[in-house]
Amino acid sequence: MRRKLVVGNWKMNGNLAQNNRLLEKLAHGLQDVSQVDIAVCVPYPYLFQAQQILANTNIAWGAQNVAKHENGAYTGEVSAAMLKEFGVSYVIVGHSERSDAYCESDANIADKFAIAKHHGLIPIFCVGETLQERESGVMEYAIANQLDSILSVSGGALLDQAVIAYEPVWAIGTNRTATPDQARAAHSFIRERIAAQHPGAAETVRIIYGGSVNPRNAAQLLSMPDIDGGLIGRCSLDADDFESICRAAC
Numbered sequence: 738m739r740r741k742l743v744v745g746n747w748k749m750n751g752n753l754a755q756n757n758r759l760l761e762k763l764a765h766g767l768q769d770v771s772q773v774d775i776a777v778c779v780p781y782p783y784l785f786q787a788q789q790i791l792a793n794t795n796i797a798w799g800a801q802n803v804a805k806h807e808n809g810a811y812t813g814e815v816s817a818a819m820l821k822e823f824g825v826s827y828v829i830v831g832h833s834e835r836s837d838a839y840c841e842s843d844a845n846i847a848d849k850f851a852i853a854k855h856h857g858l859i860p861i862f863c864v865g866e867t868l869q870e871r872e873s874g875v876m877e878y879a880i881a882n883q884l885d886s887i888l889s890v891s892g893g894a895l896l897d898q899a900v901i902a903y904e905p906v907w908a909i910g911t912n913r914t915a916t917p918d919q920a921r922a923a924h925s926f927i928r929e930r931i932a933a934q935h936p937g938a939a940e941t942v943r944i945i946y947g948g949s950v951n952p953r954n955a956a957q958l959l960s961m962p963d964i965d966g967g968l969i970g971r972c973s974l975d976a977d978d979f980e981s982i983c984r985a986a987c
């Protein structure tokens with residue numbers, strides 16, 4: 738039985754004072770929620786703050802990116818070992834906002850996934866089609882290509898404990914959520930694709946949905962078969978909204 742997982746992706750939002758209020762409120766408000774794993778992925782400079790406030794709570798913290806190299810002359814990059822020093826559990830890799838803006842290739846993303854696993858971090862690997870790909874009927878092809886880049890480099894063993902986020906690009910930040918049936922169909926496709934190569938991993942890997950999840954649509958989405966939780970953008974910045982979504986996953 739896979740445990741549900743709800744992750745907040747703060748993206749490039751927050752400041753010390755706001756974060757303090759948000760994290761304290763979440764730590765308090767969610768303390769009785771034991772049936773669901775919960776995490777917040779914060780900007781790098783706030784990892785220490787998240788660690789200070791969330792240590793000894795039921796909320797884990799994570800980062801939104803990681804370098805594909807161990808260390809060295811890579812200006813501006815942050816390594817997996819550095820993230821571990823701040824108690825990080827999760828790291829998002831391959832978010833479409835990064836792959837679009839910074840031209841991240843599938844091979845780069847696969848390297849980041851592998852290095853995260855190597856350091857005992859849980860990668861949250863994002864896949865999803867653009868609107869054009871969906872409308873032109875190549876959605877499964879697009880998702881399969883993204884998945885295969887990880888499956889071929891990382892293999893089934895590295896999928897153990899990993900998380901895949903299905904984030905249709907057209908649903909991110911748009912208030913245009915995938916319907917529960919659209920999301921379920923994509924999640925089943927992803928699981929079947931993994932099962933064809935790594936049957937054991939397909940059973941255990943958590944596949945979470947991201948894209949305009951809010952307190953009103955969360956319960957329906959998160960109760961669908963094959964949807965093991967959510968990756969929440971805007972609504973993770975509001976303590977009440979994020980708490981409602983976590984509770985909807987119970």
Ligand SMILES: O=C(CO)COP(=O)(O)O
Pocket residue numbers: 746832904908909910911912947948949950968969970971972
């Ligand atoms: O990109 C997302 C999470 O990673 C989704 O963002 P929104 O929930 O704001 O649509």
